[in-house]
Amino acid sequence: MGNRLKRISLLAVIATMFMSLMAVPSAQAATTGSVVYSNPAEPEPFYVRAVELGNGDILTTFTPRFPGNAGWVGMQPFPFYKSTDNGATWSKISEIDPNNYGLNRNQQGMTTLYVLPQQVGSLPAGTLLFATTDWDNSAPYTIHIWRSTDNGTTWQFHSNLAARGTAGTKRTWEPEFAVTSDGRLICYYSDERKQGYNQALAQEISSDGGLTWGNYSIIVGNQGDWNWRPGMPRVLKAKNGSYFMFFEMLGAAPNFAVRFKTSPDGINWGSPTDLGKVVGTGIYRASQTPEVAYIDDGTANGRFYVRGMTDVVSSANKMFTSGDNGATWTQMDAPLTVKGTNQSTPAAWSGTLLPLNSSLLLEVNTVKVGSRNEIRANVAQVDKESSIVSGGIYKLINQNNQLVLDNGGGGSPAGTKVIQWNDLGLDTQRWRLDYRNSGFFRAMNVNNGLILDNPGGATTPGTNVVLWTNNELNTQRWKFTYKGNGYYTSMNERSGLMLDNAGGGAPAGTKVIQWTANSLDTQNWKTVRTDVEVPVNQLESFNITNSFIRYQDGRGKIDGGQYNAESQWKIVGGLADPSAFSIESVSSPGHYLRHRDGKIWLEPSNNTALFKQDATWKLRTGLSSPWAASFESFNITGVFMRHRNGVLEISSISTALDQQDATFYVK
Incomplete structure (x- = not known):
């Protein structure tokens, strides 16, 4: 257990995410969805699993607390909550108490939940399987399985799996079910029982629906x-028949990265020493405890969605997506904003991404709210590499004239006609888009809380769009259809007419109308997210493991611990050039890393041109690793930030050692 607890202590951290150069912090809170579970007496729920049932309902479960943080006492039964409205509301329907089966629930956790997609053995399609990991070394098995044939209302004990080991910690972790290409049930798990392995990913197969297991x-x-x-396996099957296993990998660079391997049948995965490919691009990558989804969106390959707990991304809102079976990855907004830590159980420790249809993605995960973690759920409409997140705050930019949808004046009353205006960055131009159902959203103006409305349910083209109090009628519901490059059309449910800028080249102040669909750019609106969370980062030396950039007495150094206050940084737009960036201290706001006399210093901005240039850096691909970063001086070309003898300086780069000293992992 020592390795596991050591790993858990490492997880109690600030979420490690990299800020986009163009990202601007917003006063509005990012999306945190609807509450599934919140309990002051259980402030550390984690490890959320969710499935869609055959009737369209959603079932979710989680571990109420981590036993290691509670002294291995006081664990509660595993609860099951159901939603009948795409995750908007939840109710508890059942629970499983391991104590009722001769087990010790204080030693149970890291569960999985699975719906059989076809008959397996004597179990019909739709049967639910639930499994727990057992850490009690006096128990003969390490994984226990229950089944339900009534959508989780009642449960029966099914079988045991993975006999207690004699080597290592004698334990297994993190079970995951799938059905192989030949129709057998398979369970993947993390294994600490094998001599000579710190931990391995292993599998066992059952030919009788999970009653007996073998073929380890x-x-x-x-x-x-x-x-x-390696650990935390999550397995999906793509439309081409290939199986994809996503897992976290500790002990190989880039450390903690989420990787994936493929199999033609769910059984044969190639050499055990083949680590597969990293999910990410450049310095951005998924990291730890992956949650994954696959949607057949009608394209040739379908699309994968992947998110980890400590991803290196451009904002805390992001996840990764691939439409070419993992050959390339891009970032897009995820349904939930999850970041921050709570004692030794971080937010986002192993959640679930769950497709509800070909364009609707649900996330159920832990979100830090105040002093505790809560289980929350939220949906996003996903369209290739773009998404609209329910509850997200957006500005809507017309493609034809680049003007922004505006409420026509701060505090405008109900009945005010909506206009277009130049982008002012004000909340009169910010709209909260809330998913209702059947693909329709409600658009609420942030400034006055009024709703984008088709007045009186008009069906006449040319009718002005207005603001009105919320009434949940279909006159206030709009369907966003993706047109590419971030642009959507928006159709009113009642009229079937499109949101239109009222004529090509319409000037600022023009009132927005509804019009018949015509495929012109006057009806295309770009959704630009404004409630962006600014990540906090740490910068680790490439060639001195666990040594991070920090400051002491005004000097930049390289001997900091990852979670020390002086090792926390925000990557912001460059003081001298917004297309570059500056590195601002979190613990000393307004202080930046700058070079002076060949050394790196942390100093407050004095607003001079020289300071701005010295404190601005160009991001380069890591000189020694494509998954890391190097920082070139903005005003001295060819000179990079690097460490030497424990302190930071700038120098030209000529040797392999120079390159390594000038390379840093962003975490």
């Missing part, structure tokens, strides 16, 4: 490298 094999592991610790 290792998928990822290396007896020759004790640092290797």
Whole structure:
């Protein structure tokens, strides 16, 4: 258990995410969805699993607390909550108490929930399987399985899996079910029982619906490298028949990265020492405890969605997506904004991304709210690499004239006609888009809380769009259809007419109308997210593991701990050039890393041109790793920030050691 607890202590951190150069912080809170579970007596729920049932309802479960943080006492039964409205509301329908089955619930956790997609053994399609990990070394098995044939209302004990080991910690972790291409049930899990392995990813197969298990094999592991610790497997099957296993990888650079391997049948995954590919691009990557989804969106390959707990991304809102089976990855907004930590159980420790249809994605995860974690759920409309998140704050920019949808004046009363105006960055031009149902959203103006409305349910083209009090009628519901490059059309449900800028080249102040669909750019609106969360980052030396950039007595150094206050940074737009960036201290706001006399200093901005240039850096791909970053001086070309003898300086780069000293992992 020592390795696991050590890992958990590492997880109690500030979420490590990299800020986009163009991202601007907003006063509005980012999306945190609807509450599934909130309990002051249980402030650390984690490990959320959710499935869609055959009748369209959603079932979710989680572990109320981590036993290691509670002294291995006081654990509660595993609860099951159901939603009948795409995750908007939830009610508890059942629970499983391991104590009722001769087990010790204080030693249970890290569960999984699975719906059989077809008959397996004697179990019909739609049967639910629930499994727990058992850490009690006096118990003969490490994984226990229950089944339900009534959508989770009642549960029966089904079987045991993975006999208690004799080596290592004797334990297994993190079970995950799938059905192989030949119709057998398979369970993947993290295994600490094998001699010579810190941890491996393993699998066992059942030919009788999970009553008995065998055919043990290792998928990822290396007896020759004790640092290797693959874990947290999540498995999906793509439309081409290939199986994709996503997992976190500790002990191989980039450390903690989410990787994936593929299999033609769910059984054969290639060499155990093949680590597959990293989910990400450049310095951006998914990291730890992956949650994954696959949607057949009608394209040739379908699309994967992946998110980790400590991703390196451009904002805390982001996840990764791939439409080419993982060959390339891009960022897009995720349904929930999850960041921050709570004691030793961070937010977003292993949630679930769940497709509800070909364009609606649900996330159920832990979100830090105040002093505790809560289980929350939210949906996003996903369209290739773009998404509209329910509850997100957006400005809507017309493609034809680049003017912004505006409420026509701060505090405008109900009945005010909506206009277009130049982008002022004010909340009169900010709209909260809330998913209602059947693909329709409600648009609420942030300034006055009024709703974008089709007055009186008019069906006549040319009718002005107005603001009105919320009435939940279809006159206030709009369907956003993706047109590409971030642009959407918006159709009113009642009239079937499109939101239109009232004529090509319409000037600021023009009133917005509804018009018959005509495929012109006057009806295309770009949704630009404004409630962007600014990440906090740490910068780790490429060639000195666990050594981070920090400051002391005004000097930049390289011997900081990852979670020390002086090692926390925000990457902001460059003081001298917004297309570059500056590195601002979190603990000393307004202070930036700048070079002076060849050394790196942390100093407050004096607003001079020289300071701005010295404190601005150009982001370069890591000189020693494509997954890391190097920082070139803005005003001295070819000179990079690097460490030497424990302190930071700038220098030209000529040797391999120079390159390594000038390379940093963004975390």
